Amino acid sequence: MQIRSLGLKIGFSIALFLGFVAVTELSAASVTADDFKAILDHDSAHLLKQLKDGSPDKKGIIQSKATAMLIAMYAQKQMDGKDKTRDQQLATLRDNAVKVAEAVSSKKYKDAVEAAKLLSLKTAANPSAKTEAIDLSKLAKFEMFELMSPLKKTSGGGLNLESDLKEMADKLKDASKVPGLAARILTIAEYTENMPTDTGSGKKSVANWKKYAKMMKDAADEVYEGSKAAKPDLKKLQTSLGKLNASCTECHNVFKN
Numbered sequence: 346m347q348i349r350s351l352g353l354k355i356g357f358s359i360a361l362f363l364g365f366v367a368v369t370e371l372s373a374a375s376v377t378a379d380d381f382k383a384i385l386d387h388d389s390a391h392l393l394k395q396l397k398d399g400s401p402d403k404k405g406i407i408q409s410k411a412t413a414m415l416i417a418m419y420a421q422k423q424m425d426g427k428d429k430t431r432d433q434q435l436a437t438l439r440d441n442a443v444k445v446a447e448a449v450s451s452k453k454y455k456d457a458v459e460a461a462k463l464l465s466l467k468t469a470a471n472p473s474a475k476t477e478a479i480d481l482s483k484l485a486k487f488e489m490f491e492l493m494s495p496l497k498k499t500s501g502g503g504l505n506l507e508s509d510l511k512e513m514a515d516k517l518k519d520a521s522k523v524p525g526l527a528a529r530i531l532t533i534a535e536y537t538e539n540m541p542t543d544t545g546s547g548k549k550s551v552a553n554w555k556k557y558a559k560m561m562k563d564a565a566d567e568v569y570e571g572s573k574a575a576k577p578d579l580k581k582l583q584t585s586l587g588k589l590n591a592s593c594t595e596c597h598n599v600f601k602n
C-alpha cells in the first residue's frame with residue numbers, strides 16, 4: 346500500500362517535472378518581429394556589400410555566405426504557424442537566402458547578387474514555399490569556420506559580434522544594442538548545435554560539443570530575454586553577457602585547435 350502510494354508520488358513528480366521541462370522549452374525567447382526586421386534590413390545590406398557587385402574578395406565570400414545562412418535561420422525562426430500569409434513570406438525569404446548561399450558556394454557571384462536583392466519582406470511570397478522548418482545546417486555545404494565568421498570584427502568583414510559581446514560583458518551602459526547582438530548569437534548557436542566539428546573521443550566528444558553549444562544558446566536566450574524587459578536590469582544583464590562570453594571560451598578551449 347505504502348509502496349504503491351510512493352510509486353504514485355514518484356510518477357506524479359516525474360509528470361510535474363516533464364511538464365516543467367515542456368513549459369521551459371516553450372518559454373524560450375523568440376525574437377520580436379521588430380527586432381527581426383531591424384536585423385534583416387541591416388544584415389541584408391551587409392551581405393550585398395560583401396558581395397561587391399559580384400566580385401567578392403576572400404573574406405567577402407565567407408562572410409556573404411554566412412550572412413545569407415543567418416538570414417535564412419532568422420526567417421525560419423519567425424515562422425510560427427499563426428499567420429499563413431506571413432509564414433509564406435518568411436519561407437520565401439528563407440529560400441531566397443539559401444539560394445544566395447548556394448550561389449556563393451558554387452562561385453556564381455552575379456547570381457548571388459541577384460538573389461540577395463530579393464532578401465526583403467517586400468518580395469512577393471512564393472505560394473509553393475514550404476512553411477515547415479528544414480534543417481538549414483545541411484544546406485549550401487555550410488561549414489563551421491563560415492558560421493563563426495560573422496562574429497569577427499568589422500575590419501575582417503564580420504558583424505563585430507565577438508568584440509561587442511566582450512565590451513558589453515565588461516561594461517554595459519545601456520541595453521539598446523543588446524537585443525540585436527543576442528538575437529544574432531542565438532541564431533549562430535542554433536546552427537552550432539547541429540554542426541559538430543573535429544569531434545572524437547574523450548573531451549572532444551559529440552556530447553561535449555552539444556553541451557557547449559547548448560550553453561551558448563541558453564545564455565544567448567537569457568541575454569535576449571533580459572534585454573527585452575520593460576526596464577532591463579543592467580547588472581543582471583551584464584552577468585548573463587559574461588555567461589555567454591564564457592560559453593565561447595569553454596568550447597574554444599576544447600575544440601578550436
Ligand code: HEC
Pocket residue numbers: 489490493494496497506507510530537542554555557558561589590592593594596597600601
Ligand atoms: C560548440 C563550440 C563553439 C562555441 C560554443 C563557440 N565556438 Fe567559436 N569556434 C568554434 C570552432 C570549432 C572554431 C574553429 C572553426 C574552424 O576554423 O574550422 C571557432 C571559430 C571561431 C571564430 C573564428 C576564429 C578565427 O580566427 O578564424 C570566432 C571569431 C569565434 N569562433 C567566436 C565565437 C564566439 C564569440 C562565440 C560565443 C558567442 C563562439 N565562438 C562560440 C567552436 C565554438
